Amino acid sequence: MGLLSLAVWTPIAFGLVLLALGRDEHVRAVRWLALTGSLISFLITLPLYAGFQLETSAMQFVEKAPWIERFNVNYHLGLDGISFWLVLLTAFINVIVVIAGWEVITRKVNQYMASFLILSGLMIGVFCALDGLLFYVFFEATLIPMYLIIGIWGGPNKIYAAFKFFLYTLLGSLLTLVALIYLYTQSGGSFDIATWHKMPLSAMVQNLIFFAFFAAFAVKVPMWPVHTWLPDVHVEAPTGGSAVLAAVMLKLGAYGFLRFSMPIAPDAAREWGMFIIVLSLIAVVYVGLVAMVQQDMKKLVAYSSVAHMGFVTLGFFIFNPLGVSGGLVQMIAHGFVSAAMFLSIGVLYDRVHSREIASYGGVINTMPKFAAFSLLFSMANCGLPATAGFVGEWMVILGAVKYNFVVGLLAASALIFGAAYTLWMFKRVYLGPVTNDEVKGLTDINTREFIMLALLAIAVLYMGLYPRPFTDVMEASVADLLKHVALSKLP
Template sequence: MGLLSLAIWLPIAVGVVLLAFGRDAWARGVRWIALAGSIVSFLVTLPVWTRFDNGTSAMQFVEKSPWIERFNVHYHLGVDGLSMWFVLLTAFITVIVVISAWEVITERVNQYMGAFLILSGLMIGVFCALDGMLFYVFFEATLIPMYLIIGIWGGPNKIYAAFKFFLYTLLGSLLMLVAFIYLYNAAGGSFDIAAWHRLPLAGTAQTLLFFAFFAAFAVKVPMWPVHTWLPDVHVEAPTGGSAVLAAIMLKLGAYGFLRFSLPIVPDASREWAWLMIALSLIAVIYVGLVAIVQKDMKKLVAYSSVAHMGFVTLGFFIFNDLGVAGGIVQMIAHGFVSGAMFLCIGVLYDRVHSRQIADYGGVVNTMPKFAAFALLFAMANCGLPATAGFVGEWMVILAAVKANFWIGLLAAVALILGAAYTLWMYKRVYLGAPGNRHVEELTDINGREFLMLTLLALAVLWMGLDPKPFTDVMDASVADLLKHVAQSKLP
């Protein structure tokens, strides 16, 4: 078993073991096993970074063995500069989520922890899969634990939200499966994604494949106008579910554009880039305006996620190295920042049991340590320099200006809107005199919450102050991808 297989199957194995602990009387032991399993799973991913060769765009840590031989399906894994950081990000966020649920989840603790660990392994599998059918299996399998997390531990309308999440993402993925079967036949009976990259596809076929991929990945990102499932799901999901959904699961869609749409159908990607840019700018501006009028903190951050992911797709379809690298950096930064924002909302919800902005006010008076963390993450969400939120957005705006001044100008409006809705929420929730008796009775964060927020704060500051380790990894792969896209594939 190679390093990537270990990163995938170790958390899944621990998660399956946890499912065997059926009684809540064993909850304390379950929590410690889940924490140990998530930490070891994260440590396993570290050599993927420390041994990674930044100088090549080739796949690294490759594993390949036959799986379904009759259909030439292989268990084929590997990472390059486009995917490596997401393996570490997934494992890191899983550790944070396990810590966040320590005292909050008191019923079916084994199932909750097990679902997150299994989900972690499946998501890492998506980022590592180099076989189309293996990718599809991992991509679809992630729906199951997240569906259960929302449907069992969610809010009052959890069943509605879980069904909406499942149906939206499943319907899009079915078109992707049709595209995979077409590519399998076009490649002479091969599910090898690298072989698909070399196929000389006709213009009509490229266009149809592009929109099949779009159906699957745009819903997952989610892009406007197929974003409507996200706010409902975030509002009903438990805190850990919202954190993982925003930090990792949304990235699966954006990663799909990088791994499939751009390299397999480059001509169609260039032809329909105007549509992708237009939809991205609508997400950045219109959804940013929608975020301003939200009264529920979770809904506000959910719409904020749609706006920030608009930067990602904008960067990808500008077709220059700064834009693509900026989009990937924005995905990583959004993983840290949005996860932290949802966990902060969870800290307040655990105490007051309300997500309504109007039910707070003056939290800084009773929770000064927590308010300091919340301010850092709010500033990162605004894109303040020296935080993770600044780097990717700035790279994408520079790339957009280089491509077209007006696109760059419209993208830059998002920074103003981001500051508007984030700081206005912070002002109403945290500043001023205590808003009511509940706020006056609040207690500041405990050691567990302090550890959880400190780890995220360090990640946000590290990426903001020293982004070079993040960008160095992806430079060679981004350059190779753009070179590939620039070469026409039309026969």
């Protein structure tokens, strides 16, 4: 087994062991085993950085073995600059989520921890798969553990939210399966994604394939107007579920655009680029305004996620290196920042059992350490320079201005809306005098919570102050993708 197989299957193996451990009498052992599994899984991904060659856009750490030989389906894994940081992000967030659920989850602990470990392995599989059918299997399999996480450990309306999540994302993916089967037949019986990139397809076929992929990836991002499932799911999901959903699962759709939609149907991508840009700008501007009027902190951050992911799709479809690289950087930055925002809300919810902004006020007086972390993450959510939230948004805005000044101007307005809804929430929750007895009785974060938030704070500041390692890795792959899209001509 190569490094990528270890990265995929190690967390899944630990998850299966946890399931076998049985009931809640082994809680302490379950927690430590889950933490060990997540740490080992993260450490396995670190040598990928040491061995990654920056100057090439070719797939690296490639593994290939026959899987379903009759249909020429291969177990085929690889990594390039587009998928590299997403693998490390997934493994890192998994460690944080295990720490976050350490004391909070008290029933069915082994199933809870196992669900996250298995989900982590499946998501890494999505980012590494170079075979179309293997990608689809991983892509759809991620729904199962997340469905269980929402449906078992969620809030009062958890069953409704779990079904909504499952049905929206599954229905979107069915058209993608049709597209994959069509490409398989047209390529002479190959599921190899690289082969599909080189196939000459007519204008009509490209348009149909583009929208078949769009159905799955737009729902997953989620883009406006198919974003309505996300706030409901975030509100009902447990804190760890919200963190993983925002930090990694939304990125599966955005990644699909770069790996499938743009290289397989390049002419259709260019033709419909303005359509995607308009949808992205609506997400950035309109959904930012919707976030302002939310009274539930989780809903506010959920709508904020839709707006921030609008930057990602905007960057991809302006077809210049700054925009695409900015979109990728924004994906990683949003992974750190959104996870931190949801985990911060979880810290308050564990104490007060309310997500309503009106239930708080003056938290800084009783939880000063926690308020300092929250201020940092709120500033990153606004896109403050020297934080991770700034880098990707700034790159996308610069790329958008080069593409079209009006598009760049509308994209830049998101920074104002982001500051408005985030800082207004921070002011009402944390600043001013203590407004009720529950806030008066709050205790500051413990060591476990401090470690969890400190790890995310380091990531947010490191990426904001020194983004070069992130941009250098993706440079060659982005240039190669844009060259392929630009040079493609209809047969």
